[in-house]
Amino acid sequence: xxxxxxxxxxxxxxxxxxxxxxxxxxxxxxxxxxxxxxxxxxxxxxxxxxxxxxxxxxxxxxxxxxxxxxxxxxxxxxxxxxxxxxxxxxxxxxxxxxxxxxxxxxxxxxxxxxxxxxxxxxxxxxxxxxxxxxxxxxxxxxxxxxxxxxxxxxxxxxxxxxxxxxxxxxxxxxxxxxxxxxxxxxxxxxxxxxxxxxxxxxxxxxxxxxxxxxxxxxxxxxxxxxxxxxxxxxxxxxxxxxxxxxxxxxxxxxxxxxxxxxxxxxxxxxxxxxxxxxxxxxxxxxxxxxxxxxxxxxxxxxxxxxxxxxxxxxxxxxxxxxxxxxxxxxxxxxxxxxxxxxxxxxxxxxxxxxxxxxxxxxxxxxxxxxxxxxxxxxxxxxxxxxxxxxxxxxxxxxxxxxxxxxxxxxxxxxxxxxxxxxxxxxxxxxxxxxxxxxxxxxxxxxxxxxxxxxxxxxxxxxxxxx
Amino acid sequence: xxxxxxxxxxxxxxxxxxxxxxxxxxxxxxxxxxxxxxxxxxxxxxxxxxxxxxxxxxxxxxxxxxxxxxxxxxxxxxxxxxxxxxxxxxxxxxxxxxxxxxxxxxxxxxxxxxxxxxxxxxxxxxxxxxxxxxxxxxxxxxxxxxxxxxxxxxxxxxxxxxxxxxxxxxxxxxxxxxxxxxxxxxxxxxxxxxxxxxxxxxxxxxxxxxxxxxxxxxxxxxxxxxxxxxxxxxxxxxxxxxxxxxxxxxxxxxxxxxxxxxxxxxxxxxxxxxxxxxxxxxxxxxxxxxxxxxxxxxxxx
Numbered sequence: 001x002x003x004x005x006x007x008x009x010x011x012x013x014x015x016x017x018x019x020x021x022x023x024x025x026x027x028x029x030x031x032x033x034x035x036x037x038x039x040x041x042x043x044x045x046x047x048x049x050x051x052x053x054x055x056x057x058x059x060x061x062x063x064x065x066x067x068x069x070x071x072x073x074x075x076x077x078x079x080x081x082x083x084x085x086x087x088x089x090x091x092x093x094x095x096x097x098x099x100x101x102x103x104x105x106x107x108x109x110x111x112x113x114x115x116x117x118x119x120x121x122x123x124x125x126x127x128x129x130x131x132x133x134x135x136x137x138x139x140x141x142x143x144x145x146x147x148x149x150x151x152x153x154x155x156x157x158x159x160x161x162x163x164x165x166x167x168x169x170x171x172x173x174x175x176x177x178x179x180x181x182x183x184x185x186x187x188x189x190x191x192x193x194x195x196x197x198x199x200x201x202x203x204x205x206x207x208x209x210x211x212x213x214x215x216x217x218x219x220x221x222x223x224x225x226x227x228x229x230x231x232x233x234x235x236x237x238x239x240x241x242x243x244x245x246x247x248x249x250x251x252x253x254x255x256x257x258x259x260x261x262x263x264x265x266x267x268x269x270x271x272x273x274x275x276x277x278x279x280x281x282x283x284x285x286x287x288x289x290x291x292x293x294x295x296x297x298x299x300x301x302x303x304x305x306x307x308x309x310x311x312x313x314x315x316x317x318x319x320x321x322x323x324x325x326x327x328x329x330x331x332x333x334x335x336x337x338x339x340x341x342x343x344x345x346x347x348x349x350x351x352x353x354x355x356x357x358x359x360x361x362x363x364x365x366x367x368x369x370x371x372x373x374x375x376x377x378x379x380x381x382x383x384x385x386x387x388x389x390x391x392x393x394x395x396x397x398x399x400x401x402x403x404x405x406x407x408x409x410x411x412x413x414x415x416x417x418x419x420x421x422x423x424x425x426x427x428x429x430x431x432x433x434x435x436x437x438x439x440x441x442x443x444x445x446x447x448x449x450x451x452x453x454x455x456x457x458x459x460x461x462x463x464x465x466x
Numbered sequence: 467x468x469x470x471x472x473x474x475x476x477x478x479x480x481x482x483x484x485x486x487x488x489x490x491x492x493x494x495x496x497x498x499x500x501x502x503x504x505x506x507x508x509x510x511x512x513x514x515x516x517x518x519x520x521x522x523x524x525x526x527x528x529x530x531x532x533x534x535x536x537x538x539x540x541x542x543x544x545x546x547x548x549x550x551x552x553x554x555x556x557x558x559x560x561x562x563x564x565x566x567x568x569x570x571x572x573x574x575x576x577x578x579x580x581x582x583x584x585x586x587x588x589x590x591x592x593x594x595x596x597x598x599x600x601x602x603x604x605x606x607x608x609x610x611x612x613x614x615x616x617x618x619x620x621x622x623x624x625x626x627x628x629x630x631x632x633x634x635x636x637x638x639x640x641x642x643x644x645x646x647x648x649x650x651x652x653x654x655x656x657x658x659x660x661x662x663x664x665x666x667x668x669x670x671x672x673x674x675x676x677x678x679x680x681x682x683x684x685x686x687x688x689x690x691x692x693x694x695x696x697x698x699x700x701x702x703x704x705x706x707x708x709x710x711x712x713x714x715x716x717x718x719x720x721x722x723x724x725x726x727x728x729x730x731x732x733x734x735x736x737x738x739x740x741x742x743x744x745x746x747x748x749x750x751x752x753x754x755x756x757x758x759x760x761x762x763x764x765x766x767x
Binding site for chain 2: 171172173219220222224225227228258260262270313375376429465466
C-alpha cells in the first residue's frame with residue numbers, strides 16, 4: 001500500500017517537478033511576454049505619437065497647398081493677354097438739389113465768367129460726374145494714367161490723360177499730356193475727393209472749378225526730411241484764365257512750391273505758393289447791355305494768378321480711423337492787363353465793336369474745416385469770400401460809349417458763401433453727403449441751397465491723397 | 467595731360483562702381499519691419515518708420531513727411547499684400563525715387579516670402595475689405611519673421627555689398643537668438659493650445675494659427691466695418707454656445723465694443739500690443755512676443 005503510494009507519490013512528484021519547473025518556466029515566459037508586451041506598447045505608443053504629428057503636419061501642408069493652389073490659380077489667371085491689364089476704377093455720383101435761385105442763372109457778380117461748369121447742380125434728382133480711371137505702369141521708365149469723365153448729358157471729356165516718369169534721377173518727376181495743374185492745394189483733387197459737393201468760390205471765379213493743363217510738368221523733391229517740392233509747368237494755356245490761342249509757343253506757364261511735414265505723431269501740414277501766367281487771346285464771354293441785348297466781350301492780354309495754400313491735419317496719434325480734423329485754406333490774387341473788346345453787333349448794334357484798355361486786380365479766399373467726430377461721420381464748414389478789388393474798364397472810363405450798366409457781370413460786388421455739410425461713409429468706398437449753403441455769389445438774392453449727394457467708387461483701390 | 471586723364475577716368479570709375487553707402491536710408495512701412503531692419507542693419511542704417519503701433523495702416527495717407535522720406539530711401543520695406551494699397555503706390559509715384567519702384571531691389575515686400583493664410587477663393591468687396599493675396603498681418607508667426615529676416619538680409623546685401631559682412635553676421639546672430647526664443651515661446655505657450663478667442667479684426671490670425679488657438683468670433687461684422695450693436699448682440703448669443711476665454715484687440719482699435727462684450731459675456735478684454743511699440747513693454751520683436759504670450763497666459767489661468 002505504502003509502496004504503491006510511494007510509487008504514486010514518486011510518479012506524481014516526477015510529474016510535479018517538471019510541472020514546477022514548467023511553472024517556473026511559465027512564469028519566466030509570462031514575465032518575458034510581459035516585457036515584450038510593454039516594449040511593443042511603448043513602441044506602438046511612440047509610433048502613434050509620430051503618426052499624430054505627421055497627421056498634423058499633413059493637415060498644415062494640405063492647408064498650405066490649398067492656399068498655394070488658390071494663389072497659383074490667381075497667378076494662372078494672370079497669364080495670357082490680360083496679365084498686364086491696368087488698374088481700373090469707376091466713381092458714381094449723383095445729387096438731389098434744392099435751390100431757391102435758378103441754377104441756370106448762376107453768376108459770380110464782379111468777376112469775368114470763367115466758362116466752367118461752376119453753377120449749382122440742376123434741381124431735383126440729377127446724375128453727377130461718372131468718372132473712369134485707368135492707370136498702369138507702362139515700362140520701367142513710365143507710368144500712364146487716364147481719367148475720363150462721363151457727363152450726365154452724354155459725352156465723355158478727358159479730365160486727365162498723362163504719362164509720368166518713374167526713373168529720373170535725383171528726385172525729378174516729369175509729367176506730360178493733360179493733367180490737373182499742381183498749383184494750389186485743391187486743384188489736384190478730383191471732385192469725388194472734395195469735402196463739399198462744389199468747389200470753393202475762388203476756384204470757380206479764377207480757375208473755372210479747376211485748372212487743367214495740356215503740356216509738361218517737371219517736379220523736383222529736395223533730398224531733405226522736410227518735404228520741399230518745387231514744380232514748373234509749360235502748357236498751352238487754353239483753359240481759363242487763358243484761352244485757346246492758335247499761336248506758337250507756350251500759352252500758359254506756372255511755378256509752384258510746397259513745403260510740408262509732421263508735428264509730432266498727431267499733426268501733418270503742408271503749405272505752398274504758386275504762380276500762374278497765361279496769355280489769353282480773344283477770351284470772350286456773353287453778357288447783356290443795359291437794355292438786356294446780348295453783348296460779346298473779349299479780352300486779350302495777360303492774366304496772372306498767385307495762390308497761397310495751407311492744410312493742417314490732426315488725428316490722435318496719427319490714427320484717423322475714429323476721429324480726425326482737417327483745416328484747409330487758400331488765398332488767390334488775380335491780375336489781368338490787356339485789351340477788352342465790347343461788341344454788341346449781335347444785339348442792339350448801337351456801338352458795334354469798341355476796344356480799350358482793361359486791367360483788374362482782384363482776390364479771394366476760402367477757409368474750411370472738416371471734423372470726423374465718430375467713425376463714418378463727418379461735419380464740415382466752409383466760408384468763401386471774393387474781393388472785387390480794382391477793375392479799370394477803359395471802355396466805361398472813356399465816358400463816350402457803354403457805361404458801367406452795360407457790364408452787369410462786372411458790377412462791383414464782393415461775393416461770399418457759407419456752407420455746412422454732413423457726410424456719412426459706411427466704408428471708404430461709399431459716401432452720402434448732406435450740404436446746406438447760403439450762396440451770395442450773385443448780386444441780388446441769396447441762393448439757399450440744399451444738396452444730397454452720393455459718391456460710390458468701385459474697382460481698384462484709389463489713393464489716399466493728402 | 468595723361469595724369470589728368472587718369473584722374474577723370476578714376477572719378478568716372480568711382481561714379482559707375484557700385485555705390486558704397488555710409489548709411490543705408492531705409493523706409494519701413496510698419497514698426498515690425500523697422501525693428502527687423504534695425505536688427506540686421508544695426509547702426510549702419512538710417513531708419514524711418516512710416517506708421518506707429520497706434521495707427522491702423524489701412525487709413526494712412528501719403529502725407530508730406532512720408533513723401534520726403536520715400537524720396538530719400540534706398541530701400542522700402544513693406545508688408546505688401548495690399549495692406550498699404552491706399553498710400554504706398556502714391557509714395558512710389560510722387561517721390562521721384564527710381565529705387566523704390568515695384569520690381570526694383572529697393573522695394574522689399576515681406577509677405578512674398580511667407581505662405582499666407584485666408585487666401586480668398588473669390589474676391590469681392592461685398593465680403594468687406596478683403597485682401598486678394600491673403601491675410602497680410604504675417605509678423606505674428608515667428609517662423610515668418612525668420613523667413614523674412616533671411617530674405618531681407620539677402621536684399622540688403624544686394625543693395626549695399628560694402629556692408630555685406632556686417633549685415634550677414636548680425637543676421638546670423640539675430641537668427642540664432644530668434645530660434646532659441648521660438649523654442650522657449652513654444653514651450654511657454656503650450657497651455658494656450660485650443661484657447662478660444664474673440665478678435666476685433668482678423669489681424670491675429672497668424673498668432674492664433676501658430677499657437678493652435680481658435681478664433682470663435684469677430685467684433686467686426688465684416689473686415690473693415692466697425693462693430694454694430696446688432697452684430698455684437700448676435701456675437702453674445704454665439705458666445706453662450708461656444709464660449710471664449712478672452713476678447714483680443716490691438717492698440718489702435720477702439721476699445722468700447724470690446725468692453726461692452728466683455729461686460730456682458732463675462733470675458734476679459736485684452737489689448738495686445740500687436741506690433742513693436744504697441745505698449746511701453748514692447749520695444750522690439752522679442753519683447754513683442756514675450757509680452758503677447760504673458761498677456762495671453764495671464765488670462766488662461
